[in-house]
Amino acid sequence: MQSDNLETGQEHRTVEFLDTDPGLLAAAVRAQLAGARAAGLDCDQLLLDSGIDPTLLDIPDSRVGREQVAKLLRREWDLLGDESGGFLSRPWIPGTFAMMGHACLSCPNLRRALLRSSRFVSMVSDDLQIKLVEDGEEARLLIHHGNLKQLPNQIFVESLAVIWLRFFSWLIDRTILLERVHLAFPPPDYNEDYSDMFPCRHYFHQRETCLVFSTRYLQMPLVRDEQQLAEFLARAPECLLTQYKSDNSYTGRVRRMLAGQNGIENLSLDDVAARLYTSPQTLRRRLKEEGNSWQDIKDSVRRDIAVYQLKKHETAVAEIAERLGFSEPSAFNRAFKKWTGLAPGAYREKYRG
Structure with missing residues (x-):
């Protein structure tokens, strides 16, 4: 997720991101700083350096612009040397996500790419597992965070789910339409944004966190090349913070x-x-x-x-x-x-x- 770091639109051709910027709810931004706070960073200064007034995070229903949030995340990752934002016990050194993207690019279809991403994550993490499970016509992408640091980690798990959904939709140039999402958490303070994060039914207080979608997507080929991936990563994390276009299919x-x-x-x-x-x-x-x-x-x-x-x-x-x-x-x-x-x-x- 940095400059060599880390779309989604209609059901078929050309997956795009929204051009509008409603921003992220301040509650979500505040939650994202849990890792930085635990590492002893001066979060108020981090916010100021990113063009964000720290008092904004205490105002109910306030929002922070996408560009400011992207700048905040980049600054946080640089200071921590960790693209997970301090949530993982073994840091994701800058360039980890980019390396995973390059590793997946040669896969023939979405199934193989998701399986490869799962293996990659297991190699670079001690307390994070991402697993693809197929049950009949349903596919489930399970995300389990062991949370060895004992941090409030809901935003981290949700963010990973959004990143995987948007990145792999981009790889196949199709919006992966979710059937539903299960979350092993209660509804957060920012759950009004869930319809944009996950345009489907949401079920909280579940035993596991997973994205559920049709197995028909798993056969779809990857259509991106090295140049396109480099351009995508150069726009990260802004492009992955951008909300989906409404599914008008x-x-x-x-x-x-x-x-x-x-x-x-x-x-x-x-x-x-x-x-x-x-x-x-x-x-x-x-x-x-x-x-x-x-x-x-x-x-x-x-x-x-x-x-x-x-x-x-x-x-x-x-x-x-x-x-x-x-x-x-x-x-x-x-x-x-x-x-x-x-x-x-x-x-x-x-x-x-």
Whole structure:
């Protein structure tokens, strides 16, 4: 993450970052300084050197501009000699993230790149693990921080999740659309920014922190070269602080509509097409162009709801099946096993046991 250091836009071509700068909530910036504070740095002076008034961090709902935050992070990393900001027991010396980026660049697809990044992290860290797990049609990127320094580390884990999501989306030139994100933390003071950090459903107080997305992304090839990577790293960390563009793909809009209903069967394809001011035929065509179908999206939302109900509630499997519009529990059981590789009862036992 420095000058040889450390996008995301639409579902298909050209992944970009927003040009606007709403800034980061001051609460998030204050949390980011935990490592520097523990190392004995003068954080007020660090803020002033970065063009940030220290008193701003004590004002509720105040925001700090992206350029100032980027300058703050660069200054902090330089003083600490650590791109993790002091959160890891073994510092990430300047250039660590860049080296990982170069190591991943030769991978043929996203799956191999994520696996390589996981191995790289295990080689340079004693208390950080990043792991890719595939369950049926779902992929989960798990981030576990052992936190040997016993610091308030929620912002560090969240930041890593955002960085991995944005960097690997950039590598494949596709926005990796998340199904949901699980966080092994309570909601933070800055959780109003979560819709920009993670444009999906957020579940707090979970057993593990992970990003959940479709396995179809794992087959996608990396399309960047050394020159593009060098240019990307030269813009870091500004580019990775920039929020996602809103997901205006048809896939994203359809998914939000279905997920927002009390019952997923309440909206038909015709209903959704009408709300999008288009015809059912055109909507089907647009979804196909984005690599999805109406049924794919319905199944994705059904899976998300089912997983949440099985993990967090005692709702009977038959009742979940009925809520999701399945004609009988056996049909739901077959579908759920296809999605996750486990029957509903076995899934509940595994993740709640």
